Amino acid sequence: MSALQAFLVGLVGIALALAATGRRGRRLAWRWSRWSVLGLACALTLVPFAYLACFAIKDPGIALSSLFLPPPGQWSGETINLGNFRTLFSSQPGHPPFWRYLLNSLFLASTSTVIQVVLCSASGWALAKHRFPGRNALMAFMLGSMAIPGMILLAPVYRLTFQLGWLDTWLPLLVPGAVSAFGVFLFRQACLAVPDELIEAARIDGAGELRVYLQIGMPLVRPMTGAFCLISFLGNWNSFLGPQIFISRQDLLTVPVALNQYMGVYSQQYGVFMAGTLLAIIPPAILFFALQREFISGLTSGAVKG
Amino acid sequence: MSAARRLTPLLLLSPYLVLTLVFFIVPLFDAAGLAFYQTNGPRSQAWVGLGNFLFVLGDPDFHQALKNTAIFTLSSLCIQLPLSLGLAMMLAEGKGRIVGWLRLILFSPNLVGQVFVGVMFSVLFMPRFGVVNVGLQALAGWGLEQRWLGDPALVMPAIVMASLWMYVGFNMVYFLAALQGVDKTLVEAARLDGAGPWQVFLHVVLPAIKPVTVFVVLTSTIGSFQLFELPFTLLQGNGPDNAGLTIVGYLYQTAFNAGDLGTGAAVGWILAFIIFIVGLVQIRLTRDRVSG
Numbered sequence: 001m002s003a004l005q006a007f008l009v010g011l012v013g014i015a016l017a018l019a020a021t022g023r024r025g026r027r028l029a030w031r032w033s034r035w036s037v038l039g040l041a042c043a044l045t046l047v048p049f050a051y052l053a054c055f056a057i058k059d060p061g062i063a064l065s066s067l068f069l070p071p072p073g074q075w076s077g078e079t080i081n082l083g084n085f086r087t088l089f090s091s092q093p094g095h096p097p098f099w100r101y102l103l104n105s106l107f108l109a110s111t112s113t114v115i116q117v118v119l120c121s122a123s124g125w126a127l128a129k130h131r132f133p134g135r136n137a138l139m140a141f142m143l144g145s146m147a148i149p150g151m152i153l154l155a156p157v158y159r160l161t162f163q164l165g166w167l168d169t170w171l172p173l174l175v176p177g178a179v180s181a182f183g184v185f186l187f188r189q190a191c192l193a194v195p196d197e198l199i200e201a202a203r204i205d206g207a208g209e210l211r212v213y214l215q216i217g218m219p220l221v222r223p224m225t226g227a228f229c230l231i232s233f234l235g236n237w238n239s240f241l242g243p244q245i246f247i248s249r250q251d252l253l254t255v256p257v258a259l260n261q262y263m264g265v266y267s268q269q270y271g272v273f274m275a276g277t278l279l280a281i282i283p284p285a286i287l288f289f290a291l292q293r294e295f296i297s298g299l300t301s302g303a304v305k306g
Numbered sequence: 307m308s309a310a311r312r313l314t315p316l317l318l319l320s321p322y323l324v325l326t327l328v329f330f331i332v333p334l335f336d337a338a339g340l341a342f343y344q345t346n347g348p349r350s351q352a353w354v355g356l357g358n359f360l361f362v363l364g365d366p367d368f369h370q371a372l373k374n375t376a377i378f379t380l381s382s383l384c385i386q387l388p389l390s391l392g393l394a395m396m397l398a399e400g401k402g403r404i405v406g407w408l409r410l411i412l413f414s415p416n417l418v419g420q421v422f423v424g425v426m427f428s429v430l431f432m433p434r435f436g437v438v439n440v441g442l443q444a445l446a447g448w449g450l451e452q453r454w455l456g457d458p459a460l461v462m463p464a465i466v467m468a469s470l471w472m473y474v475g476f477n478m479v480y481f482l483a484a485l486q487g488v489d490k491t492l493v494e495a496a497r498l499d500g501a502g503p504w505q506v507f508l509h510v511v512l513p514a515i516k517p518v519t520v521f522v523v524l525t526s527t528i529g530s531f532q533l534f535e536l537p538f539t540l541l542q543g544n545g546p547d548n549a550g551l552t553i554v555g556y557l558y559q560t561a562f563n564a565g566d567l568g569t570g571a572a573v574g575w576i577l578a579f580i581i582f583i584v585g586l587v588q589i590r591l592t593r594d595r596v597s598g
Contacts, residue, residue, distance in 0.1 A: 004441070042411045047437060047441075052426055055429065119321045151574050152578045153330070153333045153337060155561045159345075160336070176325065178325055179325050209310060209314035240420070245558075260538075274425075276425075280419075281417065
């Protein structure tokens with residue numbers, strides 16, 4: 001029997017033993033099973049991350065001789081080093097060094113995020129707090145447009161990009177997605193909660209309309225802004241299809257497309273693209289830990305209250 | 307009302323209105339026309355009428371893509387969502403900071419984009435050395451030498467496993483938020499009336515979380531039907547015998563590898579039609595359950 005099997009049998013055994021000790025025991029057994037299942041689920045979630053991190057820092061020569069890291073007795077510069085990262089950042093024929101992709105991705109994802117937050121919040125504010133003819137029709141159109149799968153637009157937008165002369169530039173990655181119906185809708189929902197009395201008071205004090213939006217509205221929808229920043233950054237950082245079809249110049253490409261190519265370039269050197277993947281998940285992880293409270297509430301607000 | 311105040315909403319909305327017109331409405335009409343032309347890249351086009359649709363619907367590759375995508379969608383709905391709901395129910399009974407931490411851990415794979423998950427899992431699924439095969443061998447005494455990404459019969463299970471890792475925690479967050487909103491006194495009352503755990507779940511909890519369930523089922527279905535990047539990177543293409551080809555993969559292949567944007571647009575319309583019908587059926591089914 002393997003250690004893993006023994007461990008699982010042990011977990012079940014304890015639950016059964018507890019259940020056999022009467023009513024209170026049964027309740028304890030249920031609690032024990034519940035936490036066991038949750039613990040196992042977390043372990044299953046974390047194992048791929050651990051495997052990834054270990055693979056990235058192992059010397060390529062011993063990559064397959066141990067599942068995670070070699071036993072602690074063998075730890076040295078020979079077995080655990082940054083060799084994979086060194087290979088990753090070295091220049092390959094036909095490929096710029098990897099940091100170029102990282103910088104491209106960082107620039108594109110942050111720029112898109114800022115543009116999307118500004119434009120979506122402006123439209124959301126207008127839809128929530130201004131009366132104008134056609135507002136309800138516009139809302140209905142927006143909600144309807146969200147139901148149309150984006151893939152239908154792939155071919156015509158590609159042709160449009162070609163006609164505009166935008167192929168092999170960053171414009172098709174920045175401009176068409178600069179305002180999304182989804183983002184406008186999220187901000188509209190958040191802006192509805194801003195009290196009208198506050199807005200009226202500011203107007204009476206002589207504040208202009210743009211100032212009301214920027215100085216009264218924006219501070220009050222800050223949680224949604226945090227959540228949307230993360231949603232938007234994640235979407236742009238992980239985006240693959242856009243860069244893949246619109247850009248063929250290597251020095252303009254982003255991390256996801258580059259890593260997909262690296263799987264072919266470094267076909268057997270798993271450590272190299274595992275190192276690249278590790279670097280690729282660090283920026284979203286940092287942003288997530290900074291914004292996680294806003295994120296979970298923002299993510300579920302549309303669905304739960306909606 | 308002053309002119310400035312009347313013009314403000316127009317000013318604030320103008321970026322949305324302009325970009326939606328240029329990059330949504332115009333391409334949507336364009337897609338309707340494009341589907342009836344055969345194109346060679348974006349430059350040339352020739353009228354073929356319904357030819358693109360007839361070609362796609364008769365193409366064995368498309369049948370394979372349709373089958374794969376349907377299997378994937380079904381397994382997302384039948385494996386992933388019950389797991390998400392189950393974990394959410396277990397987590398909802400817990401208290402304190404640990405619940406927040408567990409939720410954070412279970413959600414974390416969703417930060418990793420599909421492409422990066424594909425790259426990671428191509429190594430995790432390695433025969434003999436990968437953590438999946440080693441784990442299965444230790445657990446069940448089977449699977450050490452399985453070639454997940456090379457054996458047509460195992461490709462779909464591999465994709466489903468990778469997507470479970472990615473999305474179980476994501477949907478769990480929705481279920482958890484819904485469960486935390488269920489009225490506790492209602493559950494207590496049902497228990498005092500002698501309802502067992504299963505009856506409480508079926509008649510109290512499930513109706514209370516129904517809006518979120520419908521939302522999660524719909525978004526999972528729409529997302530599953532548009533699966534592409536995960537299998538594309540995991541298999542570095544369509545996999546053996548096209549075992550990992552999806553509808554969007556087929557669209558990508560015809561529109562951008564073969565350069566026929568017209569056929570690509572036709573596939574887009576077929577996909578939108580399928581999603582529309584499936585979504586409609588799901589909404590109808592969930593409605594009937596309430597009235598019945």
